Amino acid sequence: xxxxxxxxxxxxxxxxxxxxxxxxxxxxxxxxxxxxxxxxxxxxxxxxxxxxxxxxxxxxxxxxxxxxxxxxxxxxxxxxxxxxxxxxxxxxxxxxxxxxxxxxxxxxxxxx
Amino acid sequence: xxxxxxxxxxxxxxxxxxxxxxxxxxxxxxxxxxxxxxxxxxxxxxxxxxxxxxxxxxxxxxxxxxxxxxxxxxxxxxxxxxxxxxxxxxxxxxxxxxxxxxxxxxxxxxxxx
Numbered sequence: 001x002x003x004x005x006x007x008x009x010x011x012x013x014x015x016x017x018x019x020x021x022x023x024x025x026x027x028x029x030x031x032x033x034x035x036x037x038x039x040x041x042x043x044x045x046x047x048x049x050x051x052x053x054x055x056x057x058x059x060x061x062x063x064x065x066x067x068x069x070x071x072x073x074x075x076x077x078x079x080x081x082x083x084x085x086x087x088x089x090x091x092x093x094x095x096x097x098x099x100x101x102x103x104x105x106x107x108x109x110x111x112x
Numbered sequence: 113x114x115x116x117x118x119x120x121x122x123x124x125x126x127x128x129x130x131x132x133x134x135x136x137x138x139x140x141x142x143x144x145x146x147x148x149x150x151x152x153x154x155x156x157x158x159x160x161x162x163x164x165x166x167x168x169x170x171x172x173x174x175x176x177x178x179x180x181x182x183x184x185x186x187x188x189x190x191x192x193x194x195x196x197x198x199x200x201x202x203x204x205x206x207x208x209x210x211x212x213x214x215x216x217x218x219x220x221x222x223x224x225x
Contacts, residue, residue: 032212043203043216044155087155091212099168100147100214102155 001026004103006088012109017078021106023071023088032091033064035073037084038105044087047073078110114138116217118204124223125194133189133220135204144187145205145214146179148172155203161187194224 006023013019025033033050048055050062050071061074071088085105092099117136125131137144146158159169161179169177178190187206191198201221205214 034213038155041201041221043218046213046215049213092157099157099160100145100212101157102147104154 002103003027003092003101004088004090006086006103006106008104008106010107010109012111013078014111015078015080017110018074018076019078019108020075021073021086021088021108023073023103025069025071025088025090025101027090027092028066028069029093030069030090031093033071034089034100035060035062035071036087036089036102038087039084044089044102047086075108078108080110080112083108083110116204116206116215118202118217118220120220121218122221122223124225127196127224128193131191131194131222133191133202133204133222135187135189135217136185137187137204137206138208138215139185141206141208141215143167143207143214144179144181145207146189147203147205147216148200149203149219150200158189158202191222194222196224198222199224 004025035047036044037047038044050064054063059076063072085107087105088103089100092101119134144161149155157170159173160167176192180188201219203219204217207214
């Protein structure tokens with residue numbers, strides 16, 4: 001089983017739509033979770049950290065379910081500029097802190 | 113806004129040559145990393161560096177790879193004898209004290225021919 005699994009997409013949605021991405025992770029000892037955004041041939045950029053209580057940043061909402069080892073990202077009112085690949089990222093605990101494990105990413109295409 | 117900077121943005125090298133990729137992490141950050149991304153694949157961890165030593169490395173980071181922080185600002189990745197399969201985007205990242213989230217530089221695209 002992959003350490004971090006995501007649906008690769010692409011998700012094609014019209015502007016204004018709500019879209020949700022899911023991610024599962026295999027290591028139950030993982031403690032830190034993030035969503036990064038990556039534009040084509042660019043660096044990953046931190047979108048938001050994910051907390052057990054869930055957190056929201058404008059149009060973006062992230063949720064964590066530790067029991068199911070499941071992370072989600074909801075984007076409301078999609079903009080053209082949201083088109084990118086969304087990377088689910090989990091830290092690998094033990095043997096050295098702050099080692100991030102990336103999913104393969106879910107590609108989002110927002111069309112006019 | 114502080115950022116991680118990397119040079120060069122693109123490097124083309126012949127197989128067997130040595131390359132050095134350079135990074136300037138965010139100035140008050142303490143933890144430094146190299147990741148790589150082969151075209152079309154996921155971002156993969158290479159190595160983490162703290163307190164002037166490697167804290168962890170992946171199985172990819174073999175004897176051909178080394179890292180160094182030669183002064184207070186630069187952080188380098190050296191590949192001693194490049195192979196075709198080393199062609200990838202190499203990202204430097206850094207994170208601050210007590211923080212897990214890492215901030216990435218814009219990457220160096222390494223092409224081995």
